[in-house]
Amino acid sequence: MTPRERSIIALRGGRPDKIPFLSDVRAPEGTAERELRNRGLCICAWDNTCSYHTPNVKKESIHYTDDAGRYLIRTVYSTPYGNLSTLAEYVNHTQWTLEYLYKSPEDYRKLRFMVEDTVVVPQYENAQELFSKRGEDVLSVDFAAYSPLSIIMYQYMGTEKFCYEWADNLDEIVKLYKALEDLKRKVLQIAAKSPYEVVIYDANCNPQIISPENFIKYFKPNYEEAVNLMHKSGKLIGSHFDGNNTPYMKLLGEIGFDFVNAYDVGFSPPVKEARKAWPGKVLWLNFPCAWHILSAEEIRRKTIQLIEEAAPGNGFIIGITESVPGERILQNFKAIMDGIDEYEGSH
DSSP: OOHHHHHHHHHTTOOOSSOOEEESSOOOSSHHHHHHHHHTEEEEEEEOSEEEEOTTSEEEEEEEEOTTOOEEEEEEEEETTEEEEEEEEEETTEEEEEEOSOOSTTHHHHHHHHHHHOEEEEOHHHHHHHHHHHGGGEEEEEEEEOOHHHIIIIIIIOHHHHHHHHHHOHHHHHHHHHHHHHHHHHHHHHHHTSSOSEEEEEEOOOTTTSOHHHIIIIIHHHHHHHHHHHHHTTOEEEEEOOSOOGGGHHHHHHSOOSEEEEEOTTTSOOHHHHHHHOTTSEEEEOOOGGGGGSOHHHHHHHHHHHHHHTTTOTTEEEEEOSOOOGGGHHHHHHHHHHHHHHHHHTO
8 A cells, every 4th residue: 555545545534554644844865764655654745726816916026135144035016006015034945924915904905906806727737747746655735725814814914913903903804804705716616626636725723813703703614615615526625723723623523624634732632532522534633743852762652642542543644744853854753653563563
């Protein structure tokens, strides 16, 4: 059974020959990494089957290094109602947003124009090419989109500014939300017809910011709409919930997601409780970030503990969905694989 086959069986609720280990983080290429793949390590690749164009918004990026030696990119979007801009710092292939698009209430009209001007185009040919190159060691996932309120929060404003605007300018946020809903439907239609088997819709919905009441009003209907559309196309769909999901456990159980991605027992209830709360859902873990500083022996034992809590192990995946200290990747991946193999060898 290939790593990809193992992952698909688990995502469909089955029990493959052994618990899948599915990592968003790439191990350094070489003999050790090849050995891990041979043992079953599957790479998770997040793609997008849409490209976006704004024919009436001019985009210009300026790359420069500041006096402190930081590599920065200023991006300016010119709309008929004025300019929007972002500032980002790039460090070790990671982008840190220093300034978001939204800066004052005058920007709401500019943002709505940019959303309404967006043309979404499928890029299915690119997907087929990726599949053929990646083979059976990689699970290709279509990250369809963020949900409308997540786009406003994470891409347009940042969480702090979003919270202030929610209190001060809720009507404007709702107008922007509705414009993004229309755009989202176009994106989901494209994702539903794509060649991908697995779709992730939205990420990082945080109960410390979004109350259960607002989750029900602004997120749940979007999720259910996406689920219904993907299921009609025979696709598996889930969402990325990597925070403290305690306030959302019952609500997530009411939504027809096939899987919950990035579930982290370092923040959320234990595996045993999640399985009880969601008997029909696949649990795709993030191996807890804090555990990556433990010894290899502790990581092996923790892995076995996770699998024992998920017994009999159908619809269960151990994943890496967040960063891992670079110097620990190979050691920790091997320890996780050791734990999986030891458990399977004794059952």
